[in-house]
Amino acid sequence: MKNNQWRRMAGILLMGTLVLTGCGKTQEPPAAAEEPVEKPEESALKQEEAAIVVAEEKSAYAPETFDPSEVFVEPEHTLTTGIDGCDTFTQIVDQLEEGKGYTNVSLGETDVLLVGDELYEWEPGQTASIGTEIYEYKEGAPYYLGYVGCGGTAYPLQMKDGYLYAGGNHYLRKYSVREDALIVAEEVYIDYTKDGEGICYYRTADKSFADFTAEEAAAKFDSMF
Numbered sequence: 001m002k003n004n005q006w007r008r009m010a011g012i013l014l015m016g017t018l019v020l021t022g023c024g025k026t027q028e029p030p031a032a033a034e035e036p037v038e039k040p041e042e043s044a045l046k047q048e049e050a051a052i053v054v055a056e057e058k059s060a061y062a063p064e065t066f067d068p069s070e071v072f073v074e075p076e077h078t079l080t081t082g083i084d085g086c087d088t089f090t091q092i093v094d095q096l097e098e099g100k101g102y103t104n105v106s107l108g109e110t111d112v113l114l115v116g117d118e119l120y121e122w123e124p125g126q127t128a129s130i131g132t133e134i135y136e137y138k139e140g141a142p143y144y145l146g147y148v149g150c151g152g153t154a155y156p157l158q159m160k161d162g163y164l165y166a167g168g169n170h171y172l173r174k175y176s177v178r179e180d181a182l183i184v185a186e187e188v189y190i191d192y193t194k195d196g197e198g199i200c201y202y203r204t205a206d207k208s209f210a211d212f213t214a215e216e217a218a219a220k221f222d223s224m225f
Contacts, residue, residue, distance in 0.1 A: 063209035063217075066201045071189045072171040075149035081115050081133055083142045089113040089135065092142055101127055105159050110177040112136045112145065114164075120153055128156035134164075138180055146182040148175055165224075172224050178205070188221045 081100075086092050092113065093102050101116045113136075116129030130150040135142045150157060151168020158165045163185060164175040174186040188202045202217035203209045212220070 061199055061214040061217075063201060063212070066189075066191065066209050068171070068187070068189055068201075071191055072151075072168065072173075075131065075147070077131070077133075077147040077149065079133065079144065079147075080117060083135070083144065086142050087140070089137075089142060092135065101129060105164070106162055107134075107164060107182075108162055108176040108178065110136050112177065113142070114157075116157070118149075122153075122156050128153075130156055132157055134182060136177060136180070143180070145177065145180075148173075148182075167225070172221075174224065176205075186220070186224065188217065188224050190221055 080097075081092065082095065083092055086095075089104065092115070096102065096115065099117065099119065101119050103114050103116075105112060105114060112134050114129075114132040114134055116132040118131040119127050119129050122128035130153060131147065132149075133147050134145040136145055137143065148157065148164060148166045150166045151171070154169075155167045162176070166173050166175065170191070171187070171189045173184050176183055176185040183205045186202070186204050188200065190198045190200050192198055199214065200217040200221040201209050202212050202220040209217075
């Protein structure tokens with residue numbers, strides 16, 4: 001009897017000890033996993049791999065993502081010719097400042113007046129321009145269509161078959177007029193990769209770069225120049 005009672009008391013004490021021990025113990029938080037430290041040689045390798053990817057993308061013909069601004073930047077221009085009160089092209093010409101030139105041409109089926117303000121001697125006795133304002137008649141009066149500029153004096157503005165050509169070292173644009181708006185009927189660019197490889201891109205006013213293959217774009221580049 002006494003032995004049984006002693007056993008019950010010992011069991012109660014042991015249980016209490018376990019409970020107190022379990023409740024009073026403070027659990028240590030798990031140690032945070034240490035982030036791997038990137039070695040300098042690993043970082044350099046990643047940068048080199050990224051550069052290779054960029055170079056590979058650059059060397060591939062990518063008409064969907066080609067941006068002409070990488071090759072050609074539209075020239076800024078402030079309108080300097082006054083046309084207020086002018087009813088004819090002749091009246092515009094009569095009041096042109098010294099140093100400006102002009103010519104009448106047809107862009108497509110539209111008669112226009114070109115007023116150039118960046119003039120120079122292209123050949124002995126021949127004056128050329130690398131920038132011109134363009135005017136047409138709209139509702140019976142002169143109307144300003146826009147400005148066209150070239151990449152430098154090596155590429156003067158030129159007219160051929162009813163189109164105005166303006167270009168630079170790596171691009172050429174062919175302008176016309178449609179529905180009282182100046183349009184780029186055709187344009188071609190050559191973009192150079194890191195290795196110096198030239199990739200041509202070509203589009204028209206109605207078709208995108210992606211509508212032409214690399215071979216077609218290269219052929220257009222050669223023929224337009």
